[in-house]
Amino acid sequence: MSKKKSSTCFVRFDEALCTGCGSCMRVCPTTAIRIKKKKSIRIVDQCVGCGECIRVCPESAVSAATEDLGVFEKDHVAIALVSPVLYAQFPGVMPKDVLLGLRQMGFQHTIDMSYFLEIFQYATEEFIKRNRKSPKAPWPLISPVCPVVVRLIAFRFPNLLPNVLPVLRPVALMAREVKSRLTPEYSEKGKDVVLYYINPCPTKRDPTCLSSRQRPLSNEIALGINDIYPELIKHVEQIEAADAIPFYHTRFEYETCATGNASMWAMSGGEIADMDIDRSLAVSGMEETISYLEKIELGLFQDIEYIEFRTCREGCLGGVLNAIDKYLAKSAVQKMIKRFGLGRRLHRDNILRMYAKGEFRSEKKPAKLTSLFGAQKEALSIDSMHKIEKVMEVIKGTDCTACGAPDCRTFAEDVVRGNAALKECLFIAARTSKKG
Amino acid sequence: MSKFKKSFHIRGRDFIRAGEASINVQNLLKSMDFDSRLIRRVAICGYESEMNVVMHGGDGSLSLEVDTDKLILEISDDGPGIEDIDLAMQTGYSTANDDHREMGFGAGMGLPNMKKNSDQIRIESNKDQGTVVRMIFFLPGGEIRQ
Numbered sequence: 001m002s003k004k005k006s007s008t009c010f011v012r013f014d015e016a017l018c019t020g021c022g023s024c025m026r027v028c029p030t031t032a033i034r035i036k037k038k039k040s041i042r043i044v045d046q047c048v049g050c051g052e053c054i055r056v057c058p059e060s061a062v063s064a065a066t067e068d069l070g071v072f073e074k075d076h077v078a079i080a081l082v083s084p085v086l087y088a089q090f091p092g093v094m095p096k097d098v099l100l101g102l103r104q105m106g107f108q109h110t111i112d113m114s115y116f117l118e119i120f121q122y123a124t125e126e127f128i129k130r131n132r133k134s135p136k137a138p139w140p141l142i143s144p145v146c147p148v149v150v151r152l153i154a155f156r157f158p159n160l161l162p163n164v165l166p167v168l169r170p171v172a173l174m175a176r177e178v179k180s181r182l183t184p185e186y187s188e189k190g191k192d193v194v195l196y197y198i199n200p201c202p203t204k205r206d207p208t209c210l211s212s213r214q215r216p217l218s219n220e221i222a223l224g225i226n227d228i229y230p231e232l233i234k235h236v237e238q239i240e241a242a243d244a245i246p247f248y249h250t251r252f253e254y255e256t257c258a259t260g261n262a263s264m265w266a267m268s269g270g271e272i273a274d275m276d277i278d279r280s281l282a283v284s285g286m287e288e289t290i291s292y293l294e295k296i297e298l299g300l301f302q303d304i305e306y307i308e309f310r311t312c313r314e315g316c317l318g319g320v321l322n323a324i325d326k327y328l329a330k331s332a333v334q335k336m337i338k339r340f341g342l343g344r345r346l347h348r349d350n351i352l353r354m355y356a357k358g359e360f361r362s363e364k365k366p367a368k369l370t371s372l373f374g375a376q377k378e379a380l381s382i383d384s385m386h387k388i389e390k391v392m393e394v395i396k397g398t399d400c401t402a403c404g405a406p407d408c409r410t411f412a413e414d415v416v417r418g419n420a421a422l423k424e425c426l427f428i429a430a431r432t433s434k435k436g
Numbered sequence: 437m438s439k440f441k442k443s444f445h446i447r448g449r450d451f452i453r454a455g456e457a458s459i460n461v462q463n464l465l466k467s468m469d470f471d472s473r474l475i476r477r478v479a480i481c482g483y484e485s486e487m488n489v490v491m492h493g494g495d496g497s498l499s500l501e502v503d504t505d506k507l508i509l510e511i512s513d514d515g516p517g518i519e520d521i522d523l524a525m526q527t528g529y530s531t532a533n534d535d536h537r538e539m540g541f542g543a544g545m546g547l548p549n550m551k552k553n554s555d556q557i558r559i560e561s562n563k564d565q566g567t568v569v570r571m572i573f574f575l576p577g578g579e580i581r582q
Binding site for chain 1: 468
C-alpha cells in the first residue's frame with residue numbers, strides 16, 4: 001500500500017482548516033486524494049505537484065510547500081532566480097525595475113531567465129532540425145519545460161516518456177550557470193550562497209528535482225511569487241516614484257536585462273511563438289493536456305513536431321502562486337511585447353557551438369525517469385479486474401464521492417486493493433440498512 | 437475465471453467523442469501493467485477501428501477480452517458493411533467522403549494499419565449487414581497474473 005499523508009513534497013496541508021468538502025479530491029489529475037474521517041489525505045507518491053488542490057480549496061487548507069520569507073536572512077549571499085512570470089505581476093513596470101526592487105529587498109544578485117530561454121529555444125530548434133529526417137524520432141516531441149507535464153507523463157503516460165525533448169530545461173540551464181560562475185567566487189571568500197527560485201507554481205522548487213523522491217538541497221529555496229509580492233510591491237512603488245534610481249553594479253548581462261521574447265513565455269504559446277519550427281502546437285489547462293496526451297498515445301498528431309504543454313490555463317501566468325489575476329497579467333505581457341518587440345540577443349552560432357559539445361543535452365533518460373517514479377500501483381490481475389467489475393455492479397453508483405473517493409471506479413479499485421471497505425459507500429449502506 | 441471481458445459503446449458520426457472507447461481500453465491495459473509497446477499496438481488498432489465505425493458505421497461497440505495467452509479486440513457495428521474485403525485491405529483504398537478527408541481521415545491506411553499492428557485479424561462483413569473485426573494479440577507468456 002502506498003504511503004498516505006496529508007502533505008506531500010509539493011503541497012502543505014493544514015488539517016485544522018479542512019472541512020472535508022472534497023473539492024481537492026475531485027480535481028486531482030492522478031486520483032491521489034481521498035477523504036477519510038472528514039479530512040483530505042494524499043497518496044504521497046502520486047502527487048505530481050500541479051497545485052490544482054491549492055487552487056480549489058475554499059478554506060485555504062492547502063498551500064504550496066514553499067519556504068516562508070522569514071527564512072530570508074542576511075548571513076548569506078542571496079541570489080534570486082527569477083521566472084519571467086514575475087514581471088507580468090506588475091503591469092506598466094519595466095522588468096529592470098522589478099529586479100531592482102528585489103535587490104533592494106536584499107538579494108545580492110537577480111538572475112533573469114531570458115538569456116537561458118533563448119539558449120533553450122536555439123537548442124530545441126537544432127534538435128528538431130537534426131532529427132527531422134530520422135524516422136526513429138518519436139513525433140510529436142513534448143516540451144520538457146513544465147515539470148508537472150513531465151511528471152504527469154511519467155505517472156499516467158509512461159509510453160510517452162521518449163517523446164519528451166531531451167534538452168535541459170531553461171531553469172536548469174540558469175541554475176547551472178549560477179552554480180558554476182557565481183557560487184564558486186563566493187565560496188572562495190568563505191561565504192555561503194543560497195539560491196532562491198521565485199516561482200508561479202508549487203512545482204519548480206528545484207530545477208533538477210523532478211520526482212518527489214528526490215530530496216531538495218538545503219541551499220536552494222523556492223519562494224512563491226505571492227510570498228514575496230507584498231514586500232516587493234512596496235519597493236517597486238518607491239522605485240517608480242523616485243526621481244533618481246540608485247545605481248547597482250551588475251557584472252552579467254543576465255542580471256538586469258529582460259526581453260519581450262522572455263516575457264511572452266509566461267503566456268500559453270510563448271515558448272513556441274518565436275521558435276523556428278514548422279509544425280508546433282501550444283496546449284494549456286489540465287483537462288486539455290490530459291486529453292491531448294491520451295490522443296498522442298493513440299498515435300495521433302505524429303505530423304506535429306513539437307507541442308508545448310502547460311497544465312495551468314493560459315500558461316504559467318495561470319499558476320496558483322501568482323499575485324494578480326491571469327488575464328490582467330496576460331494583458332501586461334502583451335503590452336511588454338509591444339514595447340520590447342520580439343527578437344533574440346544571443347547569436348545562434350555561439351549557441352550551436354555549445355550544442356555540438358552536448359552542453360544542453362538532458363541526461364534524464366526515459367528509463368531513469370520511470371525509475372524515479374517507479375511503479376506507483378501494483379498491477380491488477382484478471383481476477384482483480386473481475387472483482388472491480390463486481391463491486392461496480394453492486395454499487396450502481398453515480399460518482400457521488402460521498403465515500404471519500406473521486407469516483408466509483410477508483411472506490412471499487414480501493415476496495416479490491418484492500419484500501420477501503422464496501423460499507424463506506426452510501427448507496428450500499430442505505431440498501432443494507434433497509435434490508436436490516 | 438480466466439478471461440476478463442469488457443465492452444464499450446461507440447456512437448457513429450460522433451467525432452467529438454471519437455477515441456473514448458480506445459482510451460478506456462488503453463487505461464484498462466495500463467492498470468494491468470502490460471508491456472507499453474503491446475498497449476500501443478492495441479491502442480492504435482482500437483483507434484483505427486473505432487474511427488471506421490464513427491465514419492462509416494452506425495452504432496457499434498469495442499470490446500476487449502483479456503485471456504492468459506492473448507488479448508482479443510473485437511469491433512462490431514451495424515453500418516453499411518464492406519462489399520469487397522480484399523480491396524478494403526489494400527493500402528490507400530478508401531471510401532471516405534470529402535468531409536472525412538477535410539478532418540484528416542480517409543487516407544486508406546486504417547485496415548492495413550490494423551493488420552500491421554495485430555497478430556491476427558479477421559473481418560466478417562456483408563453489404564448492409566454491418567461489420568465485425570476481430571483482432572488477436574498473442575502474449576509471449578508470463579505477463580498476466582491470474
